[in-house]
Amino acid sequence: MTRPLTIALDAMGGDIGPDVVVPAALATLASRSDLTLILVGRADVIEAKLEALGAKGRAGIVVHHAADVVGMDESPASALRSKKDSSMRVAINLVKNGAADACVSAGNTGALMATARFVLKTLPGIDRPAICTAIPTVRGHTHMLDLGANADCKPEHLLQFAVMGSELARAVDGVERPRVGLLNIGAEDIKGNELVKEAGALLAAAGELNYIGYIEGDGVYLEPADVVVTDGFVGNVALKTSEGVAKLVRHFMTQEFKRNVFTRLVALVAMPVLRGFARRIDPRRYNGASLLGLSGIVIKSHGGADELAFGNAIRIAMLEVEKAVPQRIKATLSALHAERQAQ
Amino acid sequence: MTRPLTIALDAMGGDIGPDVVVPAALATLASRSDLTLILVGRADVIEAKLEALGAKGRAGIVVHHAADVVGMDESPASALRSKKDSSMRVAINLVKNGAADACVSAGNTGALMATARFVLKTLPGIDRPAICTAIPTVRGHTHMLDLGANADCKPEHLLQFAVMGSELARAVDGVERPRVGLLNIGAEDIKGNELVKEAGALLAAAGELNYIGYIEGDGVYLEPADVVVTDGFVGNVALKTSEGVAKLVRHFMTQEFKRNVFTRLVALVAMPVLRGFARRIDPRRYNGASLLGLSGIVIKSHGGADELAFGNAIRIAMLEVEKAVPQRIKATLSALHAERQAQ
Numbered sequence: 110m111t112r113p114l115t116i117a118l119d120a121m122g123g124d125i126g127p128d129v130v131v132p133a134a135l136a137t138l139a140s141r142s143d144l145t146l147i148l149v150g151r152a153d154v155i156e157a158k159l160e161a162l163g164a165k166g167r168a169g170i171v172v173h174h175a176a177d178v179v180g181m182d183e184s185p186a187s188a189l190r191s192k193k194d195s196s197m198r199v200a201i202n203l204v205k206n207g208a209a210d211a212c213v214s215a216g217n218t219g220a221l222m223a224t225a226r227f228v229l230k231t232l233p234g235i236d237r238p239a240i241c242t243a244i245p246t247v248r249g250h251t252h253m254l255d256l257g258a259n260a261d262c263k264p265e266h267l268l269q270f271a272v273m274g275s276e277l278a279r280a281v282d283g284v285e286r287p288r289v290g291l292l293n294i295g296a297e298d299i300k301g302n303e304l305v306k307e308a309g310a311l312l313a314a315a316g317e318l319n320y321i322g323y324i325e326g327d328g329v330y331l332e333p334a335d336v337v338v339t340d341g342f343v344g345n346v347a348l349k350t351s352e353g354v355a356k357l358v359r360h361f362m363t364q365e366f367k368r369n370v371f372t373r374l375v376a377l378v379a380m381p382v383l384r385g386f387a388r389r390i391d392p393r394r395y396n397g398a399s400l401l402g403l404s405g406i407v408i409k410s411h412g413g414a415d416e417l418a419f420g421n422a423i424r425i426a427m428l429e430v431e432k433a434v435p436q437r438i439k440a441t442l443s444a445l446h447a448e449r450q451a452q
Numbered sequence: 453m454t455r456p457l458t459i460a461l462d463a464m465g466g467d468i469g470p471d472v473v474v475p476a477a478l479a480t481l482a483s484r485s486d487l488t489l490i491l492v493g494r495a496d497v498i499e500a501k502l503e504a505l506g507a508k509g510r511a512g513i514v515v516h517h518a519a520d521v522v523g524m525d526e527s528p529a530s531a532l533r534s535k536k537d538s539s540m541r542v543a544i545n546l547v548k549n550g551a552a553d554a555c556v557s558a559g560n561t562g563a564l565m566a567t568a569r570f571v572l573k574t575l576p577g578i579d580r581p582a583i584c585t586a587i588p589t590v591r592g593h594t595h596m597l598d599l600g601a602n603a604d605c606k607p608e609h610l611l612q613f614a615v616m617g618s619e620l621a622r623a624v625d626g627v628e629r630p631r632v633g634l635l636n637i638g639a640e641d642i643k644g645n646e647l648v649k650e651a652g653a654l655l656a657a658a659g660e661l662n663y664i665g666y667i668e669g670d671g672v673y674l675e676p677a678d679v680v681v682t683d684g685f686v687g688n689v690a691l692k693t694s695e696g697v698a699k700l701v702r703h704f705m706t707q708e709f710k711r712n713v714f715t716r717l718v719a720l721v722a723m724p725v726l727r728g729f730a731r732r733i734d735p736r737r738y739n740g741a742s743l744l745g746l747s748g749i750v751i752k753s754h755g756g757a758d759e760l761a762f763g764n765a766i767r768i769a770m771l772e773v774e775k776a777v778p779q780r781i782k783a784t785l786s787a788l789h790a791e792r793q794a795q
Contacts (some may be wrong), residue, residue, distance in 0.1 A: 247703050257637050260645040294600050294688035302603040302685045326692025330700040342645045343689050345637035346682075349669025350690045354697040357673040360590050361732040365725050372725050379722045382708050382715050389704040 113145050113169075116211050116426050117203040120150035121178040121196040123215025123412045123419075130215070131158040133419035138169045144427070147171045147209055150178070150196035175199035179216050181412060185223035197221060201228045204405040211406035211426040213397075215414050221407065222258050222400060229405040232435060234442035237262075238402035239270045239341070240409065241277060243395055244348070246330045252278050253292075253329065253337040256398065257345035264307035267291070267338050271312050271320070272441050273401040274336035280432035281425075282335065290324030290334035292343060304340060312338070317445050355390060397422030399429065401438065406430055456488050456512075459554050459769050460546040463493035464521040464539040466558025466755045466762075473558070474501040476762035481512045487770070490514045490552055493521070493539035518542035522559050524755060528566035540564060544571045547748040554749035554769040556740075558757050564750065565601050565743060572748040575778060577785035580605075581745035582613045582684070583752065584620060586738055587691070589673045595621050596672065596680040599741065600688035610634070610651035610681050614661055615788060616744040616781050617679035623775035624768075625678065633667030633677035635686060647683065655681070660788050698733060740765030742772065744781065749773055 120130045127150065134146045148155050152174040159165050159172070177195040179188045192198060197216045203209040205228050214221050218240070226238055241254035254274050259266060271289050278287035291309055293301045301309070301323070312320040321334060326347060329337050339347065366376035376383070388394075392411070396418035400407040406429045410422035463473045470493065477489045491498045495517040502508045502515070520538040522531045535541060540559045546552040548571050557564050561583070569581055584597035595617050602609060614632050621630035634652055636644040644652070644666070655663040664677060669690060672680050682690065709719035719726070731737075735754070739761035743750040749772045753765035 245700065247700060260637060260648075292689060294603060294685055294692075305685075326689040326694070327696030327699065329693060330696035339689075342637055342648075343686055346635060346669040346686050346690050347693045349637075350672060350693050351669070351697045353670030353673035354694045355701070356670065357588065357590060358698070358701050358733065362729050365729040365732070368725075368728070372728075375722050375725050379718050379725075382711075382718050382722075385711070385715075386705050386708040389708070390701065 113143050114427060114430060115145040115147065115209045116213060116423060116430070117147040117149055117173070117200040117209035118423070119196045119200045119212065119214035119216055120148040120155050121175075123410065123414060124181065125413070126150075127154055127158045129414060129416055129419050131155060132162060133416045133423065134170065135162060135164050135167065136416060137420050137423045138167070141427070142169070145169050145171060146423070147173050147200075147203060149173045149175050149200040149203070151176065173199065173203070179220045181217050183217060183220055185219040188220035189223055189227055198224050198228070201225050201405075201407065204407070205229055210430040211408065213408045213410055213419070213422050213426050215410035215412050215419065217412070218257065218409055221409055225400055225403055225405070225407045229403045229407070231402050232404055232439045232442065234446055235269055235273070235402040237266055237269070238400050239273060240398050241274055241401050242348075242398040244329070244351070245390060245395065248333055250395070251329065251334050251337055253339070253344055253348065254401065255339065255341040255344050256348050257341045259341035261342070262304060262340035264304060264311050267304070267308035267340065268311040268315060269402065269442070271315070271318055271336065271338045272445060273438050274338060275318055276437040276441055277399060277401060277434055278335040280434045280437055281428050284335050286319040287335035288321045288333060289318050289336045289338060290321050290328065290332065292329070292337055292339035292347070293323035293325060308338075315445055316448055317441050352392070393418035394421060397425035399425065399434075401434075404435060406435060456486050457770060457773060458488040458490060458552045459556060459766060459773070460490040460492055460516070460543040460552035461766070462539045462543045462555065462557035462559055463491040463498050464518075466753065466757060467524065468756070469493075470497055470501045472757060472759055472762050474498060475505060476759045476766065477513065478505060478507050478510065479759060480763050480766045481510070484770070485512070488512050488514060489766070490516050490543075490546060492516045492518050492543040492546070494519065516542065516546070522563045524560050526560060526563055528562040531563035532566055532570055541567050541571070544568050544748075544750065547750070548572055553773040554751065556751045556753055556762075556765050556769050558753035558755050558762065560755070561600065561752055564752055568743055568746055568748070568750045572746045572750070574745050575747055575782045575785065577789055578612055578616070578745040580609055580612070581743050582616060583741050584617055584744050585691075585741040587672070587694070588733060588738065591676055593738070594672065594677050594680055596682070596687055596691065597744065598682065598684035598687050599691050600684045602684035604685070605647060605683035607647060607650035607654050610647070610683065611654040611658060612745065612785070614655050614658070614663070614679065614681045615784050617681060618661055619780040619784055620742060620744060620777055621678040623777050623780055624771050627678050629662040630678035631664045631676060632661050632679045632681060633664050633671065633675065635672070635680055635682035635690070636666035636668065651681075658788055659791055660784050695735070736761035737764060740768035742768065742777075744777075747778060749778060
């Protein structure tokens with residue numbers, strides 16, 4: 110049986126839920142006719158939203174009922190144990206049983222990761238899935254992982270992350286030999302912690318990888334790496350610190366432009382340029398993190414994502430399906446395993 | 453014997469050396485008459501520079517000869533072993549033997565830390581010195597440590613860092629009970645790695661500290677912590693990532709303003725506002741990192757610091773002398789030790 114590309118959407122997930130997910134689904138469908146989107150969640154709520162948007166019975170939209178919702182602060186253990194009919198879990202089940210090719214959720218990261226891992230399992234050769242997202246750089250973008258799924262890592266995990274990130278970059282960016290950097294600290298004195306030193310040796314020995322060596326924190330944004338590998342603690346701090354700096358910059362900029370009548374006039378004149386600048390660092394354009402290393406495609410949208418941002422997460426899911434990202438990761442891991450056996 | 457406040461300056465350190473250090477010293481002296489600055493390095497070079505600036509024999513300036521220079525890429529081991537008459541080492545010796553109250557160097561961080569530790573030793577109760585600097589936030593600034601001296605830390609080290617940072621903030625900012633945050637990752641699922649969980653318990657139990665709990669990466673810039681504690685690997689990545697984002701923002705902003713004739717005109721009009729903004733995030737205003745935990749005051753200036761930036765590092769040294777930062781750290785550690793013994 111062939112069916113169109115099908116993505117399951119957790120319609121209840123995120124801070125906003127169906128009011129974002131349903132319009133984002135309709136907007137995505139408007140630009141892609143060969144697509145089915147399954148809206149998973151409370152059918153009455155979703156149907157009402159579709160009706161309000163004049164899209165009841167819209168071709169390409171399927172409503173799939175799920176009675177429960179995983180809370181944004183709910184623990185992974187609680188979500189796993191007591192929310193077996195949650196929109197999040199049912200959306201993942203649809204991937205598991207083949208009814209959908211991928212799923213997207215703006216629900217809480219911990220619960221999503223735990224549920225996806227429990228339902229879909231990891232790929233052979235993967236100990237732990239990782240969270241990966243594209244971040245803007247002076248040269249375009251780079252893929253960084255892990256961003257928080259694994260706070261304590263072993264060198265072997267970083268090697269697996271490197272393979273996952275590399276295959277993702279190869280698939281979605283079409284880079285033949287993605288350059289993989291390992292996040293590390295200053296060149297002076299003690300070059301890195303024990304984890305990084307050992308991981309560096311593993312990455313250098315892996316013929317499947319185009320390992321380019323250490324990348325420092327500023328290098329994430331400035332150097333030509335397609336993939337930046339780090340443990341989940343450091344990756345999460347690096348990503349959130351970056352968000353903090355972006356907010357600080359906006360704060361200072363706003364203060365300077367609001368200083369007096371003259372600066373307010375300047376702000377008016379500069380508005381088109383400032384808007385162009387804002388578009389360049391618009392986090393919505395980068396919304397959608399991949400839960401890599403699973404036997405299935407799961408995309409995490411930011412909890413506060415708006416329609417545009419959620420739509421981007423859906424597009425990432427579609428791209429990963431079309432490029433068969435999990436299959437590529439599996440194949441490369443298998444080759445890496447064979448290479449190490451032969452040594 | 454009483455003598456004026458005296459700071460030894462490693463005149464040869466940094467990417468530029470005497471061409472920055474000598475004018476920075478003269479500029480600092482111009483605003484402070486009760487000060488002696490000892491310029492340590494090759495006497496012929498320093499004297500020539502003083503003469504060129506019309507400041508030969510200037511009161512408040514002492515030239516102290518040292519024949520060697522530690523290279524910016526030289527290993528700490530090499531600097532320790534073979535550069536016993538380096539400007540860096542001699543400047544630290546002057547602190548050790550009481551001829552200077554503090555020293556400032558723009559030389560390489562690893563060599564400076566190793567030499568300072570070897571010559572001055574750590575304070576009782578301190579296992580490892582840490583690097584601490586003030587960084588701008590929406591509320592003013594916060595002190596973050598460690599920034600790279602200790603890539604692998606134990607929970608006890610983070611507790612010592614917390615005491616050092618807290619005493620620094622109390623001394624230089626005049627905050628009675630500095631709020632100490634512990635850098636950690638998302639509130640979801642696995643809250644932190646093993647190091648942070650154990651360190652959190654130690655910080656919470658220390659009555660000397662005003663511990664406010666975990667701070668996420670963005671919270672460094674947005675939340676009201678006076679001190680942010682982390683291990684040297686994470687702290688270094690966080691700091692350098694922040695620098696990378698700042699450079700990315702500048703890159704995008706420049707691109708947008710150079711897009712066409714109109715945007716170039718807008719840039720001209722907006723220039724005063726953009727300059728005001730640039731001042732707000734000017735890294736030179738924050739130049740000068742403290743090597744805390746030593747029996748003496750050592751300030752590390754950025755290697756590429758200009759005159760203004762190096763002057764800021766001298767001012768930090770002066771402030772730490774006036775506020776007796778090492779003595780305060782020593783006293784608080786002693787109180788903490790007594791408290792733990794009593795438990």
